[in-house]
Amino acid sequence: MAFKNESDAKAYWKENLSLMLKLLVVWFIVSYGFGILLVDVLNQITFFGLKLGFWFxxxxxxxxxxxxxxxYMRGMAKLDNKYEVHED
Incomplete structure (x- = not known):
């Protein structure tokens, strides 16, 4: 990866880490929050014949x-194109 300048490299990695953090938060909420913490509340709802908490x-x-x-793949492709570090 060759950036035009140091500020582009820092901005790229800042946006990359921001995207990863947002996606990890969503994954944590869905897997830990819905699958463990809120399982009893979600089990009140059925989804395809299964309790929603169990399904999650x-x-x-x-x-x-x-x-x-x-x-993430689409976001990184956009980010690579934005900073012109994409692979052809």
Whole structure:
């Protein structure tokens, strides 16, 4: 990766870390919050015949993680293009 200048490199990594932090917070909320802390509240609701808390603990957090990977991939592609450090 070759940046035009040092300030672009710092801005790039600042935006990169910001994106990662936001996605990790979402993942934590879904996997730990919905799957463990709020399981009793969410079990009052059914989703495809399963209790919602159980669904988040078993499948929802995994599907959310996969979705977050694709969101990260798109976000990094935009960021790479913005700072002109993308690979052709």
């Amino acid at each position: 603990a078993q499948q929802g957090s995994i599907l959310t993680f996969i979705l977050l990977i694709f969101i």
